[in-house]
Amino acid sequence: EPEVTQTPSxxxxxxxxxxxxxxxxxxNHLYFYWYxxxxxxxxxxxxxxxxxxxxxxxxxxDDQFSVERPDGSNFTLxxxxxxxEDSAMYFCASSDPSPSSRSKRGASDTxxxxxxxxxxxx
Amino acid sequence: xxxxxxNSEALNIQEGKTATLTCNYxxxxxxxxxxxxxxxxxxxxxxxxxxxxxxxKRKERLKVTFDTTLKQSLFHITASQPADSATYxxxxxxxxxxxxxxxxxxxxxx
Numbered sequence: 001e002p003e004v005t006q007t008p009s010x011x012x013x014x015x016x017x018x019x020x021x022x023x024x025x026x027x028n029h030l031y032f033y034w035y036x037x038x039x040x041x042x043x044x045x046x047x048x049x050x051x052x053x054x055x056x057x058x059x060x061x062d063d064q065f066s067v068e069r070p071d072g073s074n075f076t077l078x079x080x081x082x083x084x085e086d087s088a089m090y091f092c093a094s095s096d097p098s099p100s101s102r103s104k105r106g107a108s109d110t111x112x113x114x115x116x117x118x119x120x121x122x
Numbered sequence: 123x124x125x126x127x128x129n130s131e132a133l134n135i136q137e138g139k140t141a142t143l144t145c146n147y148x149x150x151x152x153x154x155x156x157x158x159x160x161x162x163x164x165x166x167x168x169x170x171x172x173x174x175x176x177x178x179k180r181k182e183r184l185k186v187t188f189d190t191t192l193k194q195s196l197f198h199i200t201a202s203q204p205a206d207s208a209t210y211x212x213x214x215x216x217x218x219x220x221x222x223x224x225x226x227x228x229x230x231x232x
Contacts, residue, residue, distance in 0.1 A: 004165075013228050033220070035220075041224070042223065042224040042225065043160075043162050043211065045219050045222075046219060048220075055218060056217070057150060058219060091165045093165070108154045108171055108173065110168045110171070111166075111220070113166060113167065114163060115165055116164070
């Protein structure tokens with residue numbers, strides 16, 4: 001069964017450094033997402049991406065964050081200058097919406113999550 | 123402000139019993155509500171989606187109800203097994219920003 005993959009599984013960085021988290025979504029999927037989960041807390045939406053541009057982003061996704069689909073397979077999340085509070089598990093997800101799954105009030109397509117990258121900022 | 127509430131305390135039940143998890147939401151009018159399972163250190167896994175015009179949805183041992191008047195969804199696992207032990211997340215969707223509840227940790231005791 002196709003799956004979303006993420007690399008690295010664990011990233012340790014110093015505060016102020018830039019990190020790039022990588023994801024390979026399921027190949028025929030069209031929507032891509034990043035989430036984060038601080039230890040012991042809930043899964044938080046960061047951003048969704050469709051047709052090579054951001055379609056939605058949360059208040060968390062400030063100028064420190066950027067996303068890119070540099071080629072036909074990878075989807076990346078860059079954090080420009082990491083802070084201690086960026087330490088979290090970062091999940092990538094992808095979905096393949098059918099024509100009827102999108103409406104003005106949200107989407108019913110299933111999101112498939114990757115295994116996550118644990119980011120530790122020291 | 124929009125709020126999703128799930129039982130913050132862990133739910134322990136005996137194997138073979140039915141587990142019932144609750145998701146309440148306020149200041150939301152979701153068109154869809156999804157339930158996910160999350161195991162420790164892993165990404166969420168989609169289980170079921172229910173639409174606002176559906177009262178109930180079933181999949182094998184899982185059943186979800188959606189009461190838009192009460193602003194509540196119930197998630198049932200019948201004939202529970204130790205392998206069902208995990209955290210279960212609800213995600214009511216009103217827009218394309220996917221908001222998850224904090225989750226309820228379920229432990230099925232053998």
